[in-house]
Amino acid sequence: MTLIKSISGIRGTIGGKPGQNLTAQDLVECTAGFATWIKSRNKGRKVVIGRDGRMTGMVISDLVCSTLRMMGLDVVDLGLSTTPTVEIAVPLEGAAAGLILTASHNPKQWNALKFLNHKGEFISAEDGAEILDYISQGQLTYAELAKLGTYRLDKSYIGKHVEQILSLDILDVHMIQKAGFQIVVDCINSTGAIAVPALLDELDCSYILINDDVTGDFAHNPEPLPEHLEELSMKVLSEGADLGISVDPDVDRLAFVCEDGSMFGEEYTLVAAADYVLSKGGGNTVSNLSSTAALRKVTEKHGGSYNAAAVGEVNVVKKMKETNAVIGGEGNGGVIYPALHCGRDALVGIAFVLNLLAEKNLKISELKASYPAYTIIKNKIQLTPAIDVDHLLAELKGVYSDQELNTIDGLKIHFDGAWVHLRKSNTEPIIRVYAEAKDETIASHYIKEVQSKVDAILKK
Known part of the structure; x- marks a missing residue:
């Protein structure tokens, strides 16, 4: 069971204990933190929300919509929708923000809250950190009776x-x-x-x-x-x-x-x-x-x-x-x-x-x-509490110091006509390991080589 609270939102598996999995307490807390951030921006009080077809979508939507209203925000609920549809609806509605209930490609036991700004774009890392600060510092104040938010269902936005x-x-x-x-x-x-x-x-x-x-x-x-x-x-x-x-x-x-x-x-x-x-x-x-x-x-x-x-x-x-x-x-x-x-x-x-x-x-x-032919191999390393990702990538950087390296996001190692990229996932407790070359054999060779170096580092 997993819970990932990050600058981009909250994502996790349903059930279990608060703070360890995606529970009602975690959903309310994060929604209230997002609502606090919205009100601090003075872009209005309207929030657009939509959900994918997950089994838990309706119960989470009910909880999130009620929390937003109790924070004094007006909800426009698109119901069953898509992420890009919600993104389009936010500016069309002149809303202050948007919220999407989806764990994207994750399996059915997962769900998530994804936060949008008033432009219908995902919030920045700085905005996400501010929301987490509101939560950690207990700066959550709910609205009085006369200032509770409204609710409107609008299923027209896919059209x-x-x-x-x-x-x-x-x-x-x-x-x-x-x-x-x-x-x-x-x-x-x-x-x-x-x-x-x-x-x-x-x-x-x-x-x-x-x-x-x-x-x-x-x-x-x-x-x-x-x-x-x-x-x-x-x-x-x-x-x-x-x-x-x-x-x-x-x-x-x-x-x-x-x-x-x-x-x-x-x-x-x-x-x-x-x-x-x-x-x-x-x-x-x-x-x-x-x-x-x-x-x-x-x-x-x-x-x-x-x-x-x-x-x-x-x-x-x-x-x-x-x-x-x-x-x-x-x-x-x-x-x-x-x-x-x-x-x-x-x-x-x-x-x-x-x-x-x-x-x-x-x-x-x-x-x-008609396009240039490349083969990408996509592997992953399951994370455990014992794995220090930053240390692992630093060690690997030393191993491949003679190669062209890119450290903008994790570590990307360039070889002759090929590359291998390792980075910690934002959506799952894994390290993603991708390799590309013009030939599958070459891509496979390099990804196996790099993963063997990773194994050696982890065994130290």
């Missing part, structure tokens, strides 16, 4: 989200509609079953949904990795579909399956979306340090500049603003198009890739083959 995507000047909706795509969608028993069909209907796509009961009882591990998409792959083949679409529970991550059942690869979701956007006028791009080098190649092909950021949506968005990037995101299937909003959005990613396929008149496997 508004889709409308905003369709109205993008960069998108040729008619071209997608004429293409007549046949698609299989894995909705992972969450709100993708609501949001993705809403978009595909407007694009005149034929589709079959699998795992589309919004029960939160995920049919498989919800992270859209190849080993979790076998059912989708088989359905694409059996139906003779043009492609398969997989989203995570809160619909901010996106992965495709090719018409031949092969994996397009979540790393290439952003590459393809960027290829489309850059083809309409060029520009700069950003992804995190753990993302494929293929994005740099595609960006430079279109005459733009690529920059890398620390892992985490807020870090990528900050770097995008600094470099005037027209598109960016993360190699986990997260596409950020700032002309729409500054957050990962699977729906806009779907629209861009479908438009690219229609424009080029290619099968999606042919599109994948």
Whole structure:
């Protein structure tokens, strides 16, 4: 059982003891801390809240909404929604902040609170630290009877989200509609079953949904990795579909399956979306340090500049603003198009890739083959109380002192035509270990070599 209270919110497994797992006490405390921070900003008293389809979503939403109201804030509840939909709704509502109830790709026993500022963007590290200070210092004051907040349920925002995507000047909706795509969608028993069909209907796509009961009882591990998409792959083949679409529970991550059942690869979701956007006028791009080098190649092909950021949506968005990037995101299937909003959005990613396929008149496997070929291997090391991550990475830095190193976020070791990146996860009690090379054998060699060095350090 786990509880992670960090500058980006609170995430944990349901049940158990307060302070050790995600319990009612922890939820109320963190929500009240967030409410205190909101009131300190003088941006208003309205908060937009939405949730994914998790089993615990409703009971947590009831608790969180009541806490916000008892702190004197007015709640606009989107109900079953998506992370990017809440992000769009915050500025449309003129709200002071937003709150998303989702543990994203984590398994069903997890849930989380994710905090947004008045722009509908994830709060900064400094803001998160301020919220934690309010909690630790006991600076939580609830409203008197006459100042309790109000509540309003508004289920219209997924439709508004889709409308905003369709109205993008960069998108040729008619071209997608004429293409007549046949698609299989894995909705992972969450709100993708609501949001993705809403978009595909407007694009005149034929589709079959699998795992589309919004029960939160995920049919498989919800992270859209190849080993979790076998059912989708088989359905694409059996139906003779043009492609398969997989989203995570809160619909901010996106992965495709090719018409031949092969994996397009979540790393290439952003590459393809960027290829489309850059083809309409060029520009700069950003992804995190753990993302494929293929994005740099595609960006430079279109005459733009690529920059890398620390892992985490807020870090990528900050770097995008600094470099005037027209598109960016993360190699986990997260596409950020700032002309729409500054957050990962699977729906806009779907629209861009479908438009690219229609424009080029290619099968999606042919599109994948047109990009620089890289292989990423994604492993992890389970953390225990005995592991000092900072010490481990410092020791490893010494071992590889002759290599090009990047310490912006954990440790990234550059080899000849390959890299290995180690960093402590913000969402799970693990160290993520990623490696990329143009050949799987080479990537595997380097990740095994680095992990053997890690094992040796841990045995000291």
